[in-house]
Amino acid sequence: MSPLKRKILIVTVIAAAIMELIDTSIVNVALNYMSGNLGATLEDISWVITSYAIANVIIIPITSFLTSKLGRRKYYIGSIVLFTICSFMCGQASNIWELVFFRFMQGIGGGALLSVSQVVVFEQFSKAKQGVAAALFGVGVFIGPTIGPTLGGYITENYSWPWIFYINIPIGIAVAISCYFLLTEPTVKQKTGGIDWTGIILLAVGIGCLQTILERGETDDWFAATYIIWLTVITVVSLVSFVIWELRIDHPVVNLRVLKSKTLSIAAVLTFVAGLGILTSIYLTPVVAQRLLGLTPSQTGMLLLPGAILALFALVVSGKLLQSGVSPLIIITAGFLFFIYFNYRMSGISLDTSASEITMALLFRGLGLSLLTVPLTALAVSSLDAKDIPQGAALNNMMRQLGGSFGISIVNTYLARRTASHRTDLISNITLYNPAFTERIRNYTEYFQRRGIGLFDAKIKALKVIDTVVVKQSALLSYKDAYFLVGIFFAITLPLLLLVVGRGKRKGGNVIVSDH
Known part of the structure; x- marks a missing residue:
């Protein structure tokens, strides 16, 4: 060609x-x-x-x-x-x-x-x-x-x-x-x-049920719903049976034996976390920008654009660095640290945070994910024979997709729990014995009265304003917690990099990743 x-x-x-x-x-x-x-x-x-x-x-x-x-x-x-x-x-x-x-x-x-x-x-x-x-x-x-x-x-x-x-x-x-x-x-x-119909059916049933649980669990209060319990049982039975079956037959639909490669196995775990970071950050940030900071969809798109442009250049640079012999350990570590810092910055936002501050944080996200994407994608197949590369690539891509699904599910559940907790904490301060609360109610009531509203209705409106503030603050605090949680996932996974790369050997200017 x-x-x-x-x-x-x-x-x-x-x-x-x-x-x-x-x-x-x-x-x-x-x-x-x-x-x-x-x-x-x-x-x-x-x-x-x-x-x-x-x-x-x-x-x-x-x-x-x-x-x-x-x-x-x-x-x-x-x-x-x-x-x-x-x-x-x-x-x-x-x-x-x-x-x-x-x-x-x-x-x-x-x-x-x-x-x-x-x-x-x-x-x-x-x-x-x-x-x-x-x-x-x-x-x-x-x-x-x-x-x-x-x-x-x-x-x-x-x-x-x-x-x-x-x-x-x-x-x-x-x-x-x-x-x-x-x-x-x-x-x-x-x-x-021959066609491994048993493997295909077990995989389709197991993954399909698992994905449904992840997508619908929070909406239907997880195991409070009978169908979630049944789907969980079916998922466990199907996937365990799938693994046993695929390891026993000569021509499996998914060759799980390639996971004997330590490099592929740990790269898949790291890719799972990277997928979690990609989708949760792109899920959380637009919601925060539009619902809490009052930005329009177009303005939200502009927030994401600089980070995406920077990431394009960083992707090429990271590929060049790998080619020139820079250890993947350095590049992947930098990617994890950048992403941890992004989540740390986002966990400190307030309702007064400016669009430029969000954009700056997203630049670190772009750098982090781009520095992870290149070496992890190469790493996943680096120790495989040519005939096993398609299977290794497929498994690695599945882990990225599953990471995103797990991430969205975990974040949604965590947001719901933390929002309820923060609301309870904030409401506990709404009492007639709290001078700050009584002062604010008085100011709001007077504000509505000056606009021709009667005393009783003015107090009702003042209380509704307070409730709106509580809802917004509860949501803000829960989103901050969610960013922090995602950062924790990256932090606790970081030590695995030492097992993946080990001491990368150099040969002809290129890093050879050993499975030993």
Whole structure:
């Protein structure tokens, strides 16, 4: 393949990965519009997000198997076509459950656009330049979820919500055509036996139930709901059976034996935490900016933009540093420390925090995640044989997706608990024996009286103002706690880096990561 065709292929598959990742978050800001348009409750409309996530997590681990069984070219192009058609059908949906169905099918098609794209990018570079490959692919991993809410907000405000799906159509067509002419089969093919239907069913049931628990648990008060208890039992039984089954058969749908690589195993844990950080930060920050600081969706998008631009440069730089022989230990450690500092700064915000302060904090987030994305992506497959790289990449990508799902679930539960706790603490200070409270009530009452409102009604309005302040302060304190919690996750995971990298050996200017 000529250098020009190689570059076009790289751009093509990265664009496909970005498109898939954008769709994980682009609908978040449009849920209210969808709810009103389709006549659905907010609880029902949340399945638009859940169904896509469930499909993604089910399909990603078995992409390596499907690639070998169907042929990479057919499977990848077929997935693009499925994703594109379902994107159109999502925009055409006339009721909520029709939309949920096509979102699930869109997620099935999108699974290949992440894992297979990563493998294709890595194949275009020599072993010595895998850091550059990781940096290029890292652009999609980082930028996709980051710009999703901003892009979705702009489209929803200026056009209508179906267009958040229609924009995939021209991209999907272009990617399919490009891959038809440029994408080839891998040079090293993985041997497969018969179709492991038992493994596929166990994985689909286990991951599907787990993802449903994570997405719906907080809404339905976790184990207070009978169906959550049953789903938990089914999840445990299915996933334990899946692991036992896959380790016993000769041609498993997911080759768990690649996890014998210590480098891949620990890199997967670190990738899980990185995924948790990516999605929780992009989930929390827009909410804080709009609901607490009063920023518009457009202003919120501008908050995220500088960090995203900086991250692009940092991704390339980190790839170059790896290529020049800088130890991954240094780069990954720096990434973790930057992200810890971001969460520390966000845990100290107040209602008077300016947009520029949030933007500055987000710069550290961008630096941190970009410095994690490149070495972790390369690290996950660095010790694998060529035939095992597709499976290793798929498992690593699944861990990123699961990390994000776990993170959102943990944060939502924690926010609910901390909001209730902070509200109780604040209300305990609302008493006639508190001079500050009585003074504030008096001032508010006088304020409303000066506007022609009677004494009784003025006092009622004053109390409502106090309640609004309590609600807002409770929310602020709980969001601060959530940022701090995410920072703790990164801090307690940091020592694992020593086990992953060890003492990186240098050979020919490149770091060789040992499994021993």
